[in-house]
Amino acid sequence: MIPPRSALVIAALLFAGLPGPAAAQPAPRPAQPRPPAPAAGAPASAPAPALSTPVPAVPQQTTAVFADWTLRCTRAAAGSVQQFCEVVQGIQREDRPVAQIAVGRPGKGQPMQLTVLVPPSVSFGAAPAVSTGRDGDAPVLELAWRRCLPAGCIADAALGDEALNRLRAWVEPGRITFQDGAGRIAGLPFSPRGLAQALDALAREDGG
Numbered sequence: 001m002i003p004p005r006s007a008l009v010i011a012a013l014l015f016a017g018l019p020g021p022a023a024a025q026p027a028p029r030p031a032q033p034r035p036p037a038p039a040a041g042a043p044a045s046a047p048a049p050a051l052s053t054p055v056p057a058v059p060q061q062t063t064a065v066f067a068d069w070t071l072r073c074t075r076a077a078a079g080s081v082q083q084f085c086e087v088v089q090g091i092q093r094e095d096r097p098v099a100q101i102a103v104g105r106p107g108k109g110q111p112m113q114l115t116v117l118v119p120p121s122v123s124f125g126a127a128p129a130v131s132t133g134r135d136g137d138a139p140v141l142e143l144a145w146r147r148c149l150p151a152g153c154i155a156d157a158a159l160g161d162e163a164l165n166r167l168r169a170w171v172e173p174g175r176i177t178f179q180d181g182a183g184r185i186a187g188l189p190f191s192p193r194g195l196a197q198a199l200d201a202l203a204r205e206d207g208g
Helices: 004-016 162-169 195-208
Strands: 061-066 071-077 083-093 096-104 115-116 128-134 144-149 153-160 174-178 187-188
Touching: 061 115, 061 195, 071 195, 083 195, 096 187, 096 195, 115 174, 162 195
Parallel strands: none
Antiparallel strands: 061 071, 071 083, 083 096, 096 115, 115 153, 128 174, 144 153, 174 187
């Protein structure tokens, strides 16, 4: 999804290529003759059939907000009972989204995992990690890089029961740490507010 500010920039660039009011205007086209009226007794053309798309009885996507975390569920197909759910938090700097952290199952029956999306300028020489916001604390969870896209680089790690329980009990601000393209250690903070409640709701959705 393109952030609103980026969409405005793209729109401005598109409109920049259009001629302004002071630019030369094209000459008006000559008036076109009207089509002749149908002869008396001729059958009128049939109206175009109305397009109707059936609306499923269940929503395609649902969201529920728990403080700083959002439970997001998307159905595999319209009307399908199978859905994919995750809890996610967006990380912003100067009112711009720069990263995401999410917890969920990649597929039905698969183990839970934690996934982060960070800016694309990273170094693969050091593994990213999730830790508390205090300097010098050991990482709570080490992740592995998976791939980089234009929007950012993705890293994840499997979550066993012990790690998941630690996340539920987390009350201190957290931080995603990684090595940027210049070799410096970067840290992106995130909030634990609402994470335990969002994980409980996620467990209920998985159980359903």
